[in-house]
Amino acid sequence: xxxxxxxxxxxxxxxGVAVEDLSLDINRGETVVLVGPSGCGKTTTMKMINRLxxxxxxxxxxxxxxxxxxxxxxxxxxxxxVIQSIGLLPHxxxxxxxxxxxxxxxxxxxxxxxxxxxxxxxxxLDREMLSRYPSELSGGQRQRVGVARALAADPPVMLMDExxxxxxxxxxxxxxxxxxxxxxxxxxxxxxVTHDIDEAIKLADRIAILNVGGVIEQYAPPEEILSExxxxxxxxxxxRERGLKRLALVKVADIEAEEGPVVxxxxxxxxxxxxxxxxxxxxxxxxxxxxxxGWVDRAMVExxxxxxxxxxxxxxxYVTAKNSLREALESIVTSRTRVAVxxxxxxxxxxxxxxxxxxxxxxx
Numbered sequence: 001x002x003x004x005x006x007x008x009x010x011x012x013x014x015x016g017v018a019v020e021d022l023s024l025d026i027n028r029g030e031t032v033v034l035v036g037p038s039g040c041g042k043t044t045t046m047k048m049i050n051r052l053x054x055x056x057x058x059x060x061x062x063x064x065x066x067x068x069x070x071x072x073x074x075x076x077x078x079x080x081x082v083i084q085s086i087g088l089l090p091h092x093x094x095x096x097x098x099x100x101x102x103x104x105x106x107x108x109x110x111x112x113x114x115x116x117x118x119x120x121x122x123x124x125l126d127r128e129m130l131s132r133y134p135s136e137l138s139g140g141q142r143q144r145v146g147v148a149r150a151l152a153a154d155p156p157v158m159l160m161d162e163x164x165x166x167x168x169x170x171x172x173x174x175x176x177x178x179x180x181x182x183x184x185x186x187x188x189x190x191x192x193v194t195h196d197i198d199e200a201i202k203l204a205d206r207i208a209i210l211n212v213g214g215v216i217e218q219y220a221p222p223e224e225i226l227s228e229x230x231x232x233x234x235x236x237x238x239x240r241e242r243g244l245k246r247l248a249l250v251k252v253a254d255i256e257a258e259e260g261p262v263v264x265x266x267x268x269x270x271x272x273x274x275x276x277x278x279x280x281x282x283x284x285x286x287x288x289x290x291x292x293x294g295w296v297d298r299a300m301v302e303x304x305x306x307x308x309x310x311x312x313x314x315x316x317x318y319v320t321a322k323n324s325l326r327e328a329l330e331s332i333v334t335s336r337t338r339v340a341v342x343x344x345x346x347x348x349x350x351x352x353x354x355x356x357x358x359x360x361x362x363x364x
Contacts, residue, residue, distance in 0.1 A: 001028040001189040002049060002157065007058030009044055009214075018044045019214030022058070028156075029187040033200040036210035036217075036237070042193045045214055046159050049191060050079045062157060077105055080150030080158040080188070084165045086142050088134040094145055095130035101153045119148040122182060140171035144178070151186075160192045164199070176202055197238055201226070201245055209234055223249055244326070250361055252328055253321035257342045257351030262287050263296070265309040272301045283337055285349060286312040292349040295337060318343045319353070325361055328353050 002025070009019040019041040026032045034042035047053040049060060051072040060067045067075055088097045095116055102112045120127055123144045134142055143163065150158060164172045180203065183190065194200055200207045201222040208219045211233060218230035226246045229235045238245070261284035263272045276284050276298055283297040286309060294312030301307055317331045319340045331340040332355050339352040 001063055002026040002191065003059075003061045004045070004048075005059045007045070007048060007060060007214075008056050009041070009048060009053060010056045017056075017213060019048075019055075022214040022216070024208060024216065024219070026189060026191065028189055030205040031183060031190040031192060031203055033192045033194060033204035033207050034210060035194055035197055035200045035207060037212070038195070040210040040212050041214035042210050043161055045210075046161060046191050046193050049157075050076050050081060050159060052076075077101055077153065078155055078157075080153075080155040082146050082150045082158070082160045082163045084162040086134075086146040086166075088142060088146060088149070090134050093131055093133060094125075094137070097134070097145060098130075098149045098152050100149060105153060107153075115152055115154075119151060122151075123148050123178070138171075139167045140175060143167060143171075143175055147179075151188075156189060158188045158190045160190060162194055163192075165194070165196075179203060198245065198248070202248055209237055244329075247326035247329060247358065247361060248324050250325045251321065252319050252323050252325065252340075252342060252353065255325070255353075255357070255361065257353055258357060260285060260339065260341075260352035262349070263307045264288060265293070265307055267307040269301045269305050269307075272296070272307050273298060281337070285341065285352070287349045290348050292341070292343055292347045315341045317341075320344060321350075325353075325358050329355075329358055332358070 004024045007022045010017045048055045098116050099112045164175045209217045211217050218234045226242045261275045261279045263284045283295050286293040294314045296311050300311045319328045328340040342350040
């Protein structure tokens, strides 16, 4: 979908080059994240795709068409573009901002309004927000509107330059999750620039790790970069916690949960204690007809002489098949029971994940 061949960018008077002889192919429908240290040319590379920066030499094609032979204004209207500062027009309402590009390319108002309503649903925006101005929105809301505006004309390609860097960590994580959910259905071709390797690992289908001058040190899926870094530069950039970072790529559904100690309401104390000792725990999950009621410890059972459902305490957190093993690890270290409890909808019990089980994925 996007192809850069031997692309070079030199700036007059500058020593060296920003990007030299860079070749990169990006497949249709995938998210490629450009990441690297300051001055490595990642933003320059992205901006050359829509000719916000003109390359000195080389060729760039989008969907088989040479962008250097296209009108740059027309080219940019056909490529979604999201930047860190968002760039919403402050004197226009949110509705007017989202509809900017469709109006520029000549859509009729009925088509524009229908597209705005569709994007409101996709990005879970309040309809009353449409009549407000950017200054009346939170940073996270403005960022969602900025992405919605970039998608308004339904472009096949999106360029995103550190789009979530200006918001706080909690909002940033929510925006990343929403990005993944939306991309899973829209399948746009996305070039995403970030300085954050963790963000790259979470969002990318493939990561291009760049060195100074636009040199590609490794271009591969996140799992490959974490398990088989190409050289010392990549190892250093990814960091020492490669094993822990890999946990963010593995879903709970990808590994088998252990059954763990399970008792039923009314079970006599000897039976419940034997179940706990079987797994080496001092507690057990209370499950009735497949539904998880909570957990009881040994002292409760010995005091009551049986498993009393009224004594069952709720687990502090749960994980589902969709959660990552990194989230499961967080659940383990913050839980009194020192396990991550796996459930499905309706609190249906599926088992537990222990630190020992997850550690196998770190070293595998």
